[in-house]
Structure formats: structure tokens, C-alpha cells
Amino acid sequence: MTDLHMTSNDAPTDSHSGFVAIVGKPNVGKSTLLNAFLNTKVAPTSPRPQTTRRGVRGIHTTDTHQIVFVDTPGVHKPKDALGKYMNQEVHAALADVDAILWVVDLRHPPTDEDNMVAHQVRDLPKPLFLIGNKRDVAKYPEEAMKLYRGLLEGRSGDTTELTLSAQNDTAAVATLREQVMDTLPESPFFYPRGGASDQTREMWAAEIIREEAMKKLRDELPYAVATRVTSWTEREDGLQRIEGEVVVEKNAHKGMVIGSGGKQLKEIGQAARKQLEIFLNRKVYLGLEVIVIPGWREDEEALRELGYE
């Protein structure tokens, strides 16, 4: 391979590259699958639906191929401006990609939300993978798969089907990644080698903090919270000093996030710090503050300010 000409972004001249959307209703395991494809944590995951809010790109590069996976928010009936933005992210991703991974949850039969996804993907003339996820905990995976397959009836393009566990099946995830790679068109690479994501480190860390907040908070609160990183400095001894904000909609929510004696905010901060330390492989100091931006979920300007644009 020594005589291959390299393009400016270090791809061989016969490279293949493209965008691949990961879509599906909330909570089916899209972000878990993205992280498994990349063997690292690019996107937040949690047991709560609607964890992902923006399309996050995760990049996998080999000698000759580059897949840009686009993780998307779960398709649902939007209740506010944030929800509308989330569904728009799915639309935008689907318009721009070379292949589509539709993830479904094998534990349950299809719902209206799966139907909404099926409508969006059925007639797109792109390779489609129907991925039955959570096979490890599904009682009737074959029966469920049959019902999901039924939602694609009449589709004319290529469809590949498989079932797996994004959480545990390392080998199946790697095989799927190879299959996806085979669908990519000839093209230069879109990103330099070495990067796993298109996010800044600040956006990524803010998502880890939000993941921990979503896991700990109850009722409506997980959905009323946004996070951002306001400063990140590196000390000479390598310690990463990160300051972040947890944004809530109302004054009444502030105390609920902080918890009595500050206990809950502390727990959120500790859990987020642990994750950051693991993935950065550095010591981290994480300072968190709770601030109020009234009604941010319905406020277009606030949404933009919080990175939802």
C-alpha cells in the first residue's frame, strides 16, 4: 500500500466514505449502538426515552473506508419547540445519508412511533438495515421481527435484517459495521483520521453531565434540564478543570435538582466526573452550577443558545 496517493485528508484515492443515519423511536438503543460501533462513548445513553436531542456524528475510519454514523433523537410526537427540533434533526439526517439503520426494540411489538419511523424510511431509495435490538432480553424476537418487517411492506429498495444486542454482542456489532461499510460509495473521507466524533469536547462533556442528570432526576425534570460547559482548563499536572451549568426552566426546579443539602447535584457531578475521567483518561475536577432560563424548551433563542440549532 506504499504507493497509494493520499488526498489532503489522508484518504487513499480509492477510498469509500459516506453518512449513515441511525434512526428509530426513543429508547430502542440507537446511541448504545453508535457507541458500540466506535468502541467509545460518543453519545449519551439512558433508560429514559428522548435522551438524545441533537444529531451526533460518530466516525469510524479504516485504511480505505470511513463511515460517518449520525445518531438521531428518537422519533416521537413533539410536545414543545425542543421536541420539534428533535424530529427535524431526524428529517435532516435522513435527507443527507447514504444508508439507514432503523433500530427497533425486540421486547415489544411496534407502536405508533415505530409506524412514524417506517413511514419516513420506507420509500427512501437507500440501503436500509432493520435492526432488532435488545435480543438478550427479548422473549419472542422472531415474532417481533416479523411485525416490524410488516411495516416495510411494499418497500422497493434493499433491506437487510438482523437481530442483536447493541449492549453485549461485540462480534455482531462489528459484523454489522462491515456490512454497512460495503454499502458506501467511492468518495474521499469527510473527516481527518483519528477523530471519533464531530462534537467539541465541551459539547461531549455537557452530554455526559446531562446523561447523569437524566438518570438521577424524576418525573418531568429530566426533560426540563439542559447542560452546558462554560469553561475547561488544563492544569500543569494534567488535571482537567471543567465548569458546567445545569439549566432548568423554573425557580422551583432549581432546588429539586440540587436536592437537600446539595446531595443530588453532588451525586450527578460525581457520576459525571467518573465517566469523564474514564473516557479522558485524566483526573477531572467538575464544578456544577444550576441556573434558570425560564421556559427554555419553548424559547427558540434559548434553544439555540443551548446548542439545539
Ligand SMILES: Nc1nc2c(ncn2[C@@H]2O[C@H](COP(=O)(O)OP(=O)(O)OP(=O)(O)O)[C@@H](O)[C@H]2O)c(=O)[nH]1
Ligand atoms: N438489555 C439491553 N439493553 C439495551 C440494549 N441496547 C440499549 N439498551 C438500553 O436501553 C436504554 C436506551 O438506550 P439508548 O441507547 O439511550 O437508546 P436511544 O434509542 O438512543 O434512546 P433516545 O436517545 O432516547 O432516542 C439504555 O438503558 C440502554 O442501556 C441491549 O442490547 N440490551
Ligand SMILES: [Mg+2]
Ligand atoms: Mg439516543
